[in-house]
Amino acid sequence: MQWETVIGLEVHLQLATQSKIFSGSATTFGAAANTQASAVDLAMPGMLPVLNEKAVRYGVLFGLGIGAEIGKRSVFDRKNYFYPDSPKGYQISQFSDPIVGTGSFDVQMEDGSTRTIGITRAHLEEDAGKSLHEDFHGQSGIDLNRAGTPLLEIVTEPDIRCAEEAVAYLKELHSLVTYLGISDGNMAEGSMRCDVNISLRPMGSDTLGTRAEIKNVNSFRFVEKAIRHEFNRQSDILNDGGTVVQETRLYDADRDETRSMRSKEVANDYRYFPEPDLLPVVIDDSYIEALREQLPELPRQKRQRFASEYQLSAYDAAILSSTREMADYYESVATTCGDPKVAANWVQVELLGRLNRAELDLEASPVSPEALSGLIKRILDNSISGKIAKTVFEAMWQGEGSADDIIEAKGLKQVSDSGELESMVDDIISTNTAQVEQYLAADDAKRKKLLGFFVGQIMKASKGQANPQMVNKILAQKLK
Amino acid sequence: MTIEQSEVEKIAELARIRISDNQVGEVTARITEILAMVDQLQEADTTSIEPMANPLGATQRLRADEVTEVNHREAFQSIAPAVENGLYLVPKVIE
Numbered sequence: 001m002q003w004e005t006v007i008g009l010e011v012h013l014q015l016a017t018q019s020k021i022f023s024g025s026a027t028t029f030g031a032a033a034n035t036q037a038s039a040v041d042l043a044m045p046g047m048l049p050v051l052n053e054k055a056v057r058y059g060v061l062f063g064l065g066i067g068a069e070i071g072k073r074s075v076f077d078r079k080n081y082f083y084p085d086s087p088k089g090y091q092i093s094q095f096s097d098p099i100v101g102t103g104s105f106d107v108q109m110e111d112g113s114t115r116t117i118g119i120t121r122a123h124l125e126e127d128a129g130k131s132l133h134e135d136f137h138g139q140s141g142i143d144l145n146r147a148g149t150p151l152l153e154i155v156t157e158p159d160i161r162c163a164e165e166a167v168a169y170l171k172e173l174h175s176l177v178t179y180l181g182i183s184d185g186n187m188a189e190g191s192m193r194c195d196v197n198i199s200l201r202p203m204g205s206d207t208l209g210t211r212a213e214i215k216n217v218n219s220f221r222f223v224e225k226a227i228r229h230e231f232n233r234q235s236d237i238l239n240d241g242g243t244v245v246q247e248t249r250l251y252d253a254d255r256d257e258t259r260s261m262r263s264k265e266v267a268n269d270y271r272y273f274p275e276p277d278l279l280p281v282v283i284d285d286s287y288i289e290a291l292r293e294q295l296p297e298l299p300r301q302k303r304q305r306f307a308s309e310y311q312l313s314a315y316d317a318a319i320l321s322s323t324r325e326m327a328d329y330y331e332s333v334a335t336t337c338g339d340p341k342v343a344a345n346w347v348q349v350e351l352l353g354r355l356n357r358a359e360l361d362l363e364a365s366p367v368s369p370e371a372l373s374g375l376i377k378r379i380l381d382n383s384i385s386g387k388i389a390k391t392v393f394e395a396m397w398q399g400e401g402s403a404d405d406i407i408e409a410k411g412l413k414q415v416s417d418s419g420e421l422e423s424m425v426d427d428i429i430s431t432n433t434a435q436v437e438q439y440l441a442a443d444d445a446k447r448k449k450l451l452g453f454f455v456g457q458i459m460k461a462s463k464g465q466a467n468p469q470m471v472n473k474i475l476a477q478k479l480k
Numbered sequence: 481m482t483i484e485q486s487e488v489e490k491i492a493e494l495a496r497i498r499i500s501d502n503q504v505g506e507v508t509a510r511i512t513e514i515l516a517m518v519d520q521l522q523e524a525d526t527t528s529i530e531p532m533a534n535p536l537g538a539t540q541r542l543r544a545d546e547v548t549e550v551n552h553r554e555a556f557q558s559i560a561p562a563v564e565n566g567l568y569l570v571p572k573v574i575e
Contacts, residue, residue: 024548035551042556082496139569143566269490279538
């Protein structure tokens with residue numbers, strides 16, 4: 001049987017606020033255990049939640065960013081369950097009336113095609129604390145610093161059909177929320193955590209199969225692997241005539257497998273009811289419109305503009321607009337050096353390649369956009385060849401100064417003086433008589449190849465500084 | 481509306497409330513009485529009435545995103561049954 005995979009994703013996005021969603025505690029990552037847990041976060045008797053305006057604002061910004069309905073009257077509810085990292089015995093979340101309603105989201109696939117993923121809703125809620133199960137004499141240790149950190153849970157329709165689409169969606173979402181500035185998007189610190197709902201059905205069917213929910217998958221790569229593993233597991237069961245059990249599973253990255261969580265936790269019966277400590281949140285049109293005006297250029301718009309304004313391929317435009325920092329860097333180089341295509345090439349190949357090797361982020365690049373632009377200008381005005389430029393780039397990376405300083409100090413300026421080049425060509429022709437005879441006897445197709453030999457010799461003799469276009473031209477004239 | 485004894489037992493478990501075997505019948509009967517009152521309320525015609533979250537018509541006030549709390553860990557942990565390295569210790573919650 002051919003099976004079709006049906007996937008829906010729930011992303012828990014940590015919002016980049018200074019303080020928690022319902023208390024004035026700091027949200028700084030990595031603080032000493034329980035030093036950012038106030039009486040509200042600890043659920044001390046009599047404590048009441050007070051809603052953070054920025055969490056509401058960020059929720060609305062996200063809704064505007066995906067063109068969704070904004071919940072002008074949204075309501076908080078209690079989701080009841082017992083776990084020691086949630087000291088109230090319930091989580092404050094939104095159930096019936098979320099801050100963001102239905103919307104949709106265009107995702108660009110690697111082949112350049114576009115898929116539209118429906119967004120069911122996005123709602124505000126509080127994060128839980130952390131449980132540590134290492135050896136505390138048979139007990140668990142609880143750190144409540146994270147308890148009460150604002151989250152936006154973003155839920156998709158079951159519109160995703162394969163692991164690649166899931167990853168493309170997550171990358172696009174990551175790009176959007178960092179452009180909007182509503183999250184730092186730091187996956188390693190858990191700022192974007194993903195639950196994957198996955199089921200199979202016979203190809204061509206339009207009813208949904210029984211799904212499994214894989215919890216807390218924390219990197220793009222793990223999402224891809226968890227989906228592949230879960231597809232194999234479920235198709236094995238179905239092909240053997242069995243039935244998939246609806247359950248919550250954990251992805252174990254070390255073993256590359258999913259496994260069932262304890263049945264106790266699967267008994268999902270949260271008995272939601274309206275949170276009596278918080279009134280409905282009412283947002284008026286002027287608040288929404290003021291935020292709409294603040295929306296920055298979003299990844300999709302930037303990608304389209306890069307493609308049309310700078311004549312970039314869909315692929316290049318996608319890479320160069322993947323983060324706001326990258327887009328700003330590229331655009332600065334492109335507009336000051338004067339050739340957006342050469343700029344695209346240099347940013348993607350040399351700069352990103354070098355950053356990768358050094359394991360540095362773009363923000364930490366020792367070569368500024370102005371410096372890179374200065375180097376590209378020297379290529380464009382034929383002062384140096386592309387090959388020499390790579391040497392100059394490495395020197396710039398090492399902090400040896402601007403492109404012009406390095407070209408001057410190392411004497412790398414390209415030889416474009418025709419008299420000087422002609423005498424070099426004459427030298428090579430006179431010392432390689434055998435090859436000259438071979439060349440003159442050859443047909444056009446072979447000549448092209450043989451010409452490469454002479455160019456190579458001249459580049460070698462000039463230590464790479466001869467202007468290759470001019471060398472080609474002079475050679476062709478002299479070897480008639 | 482009536483409620484089965486098994487439902488009462490399930491809700492009690494979800495809410496972590498222990499109801500002994502000889503009490504569960506009485507609790508079921510009393511909850512059924514409360515539900516009868518809810519049935520009576522259901523008879524009221526509310527078609528033209530907006531749901532109300534608050535008698536004053538108030539909506540949620542928002543606070544500015546500012547850190548106003550300082551670290552009081554020592555005070556909070558002085559009343560905790562067990563702490564270690566700044567963590568609250570609880571019975572093990574994972575097998």
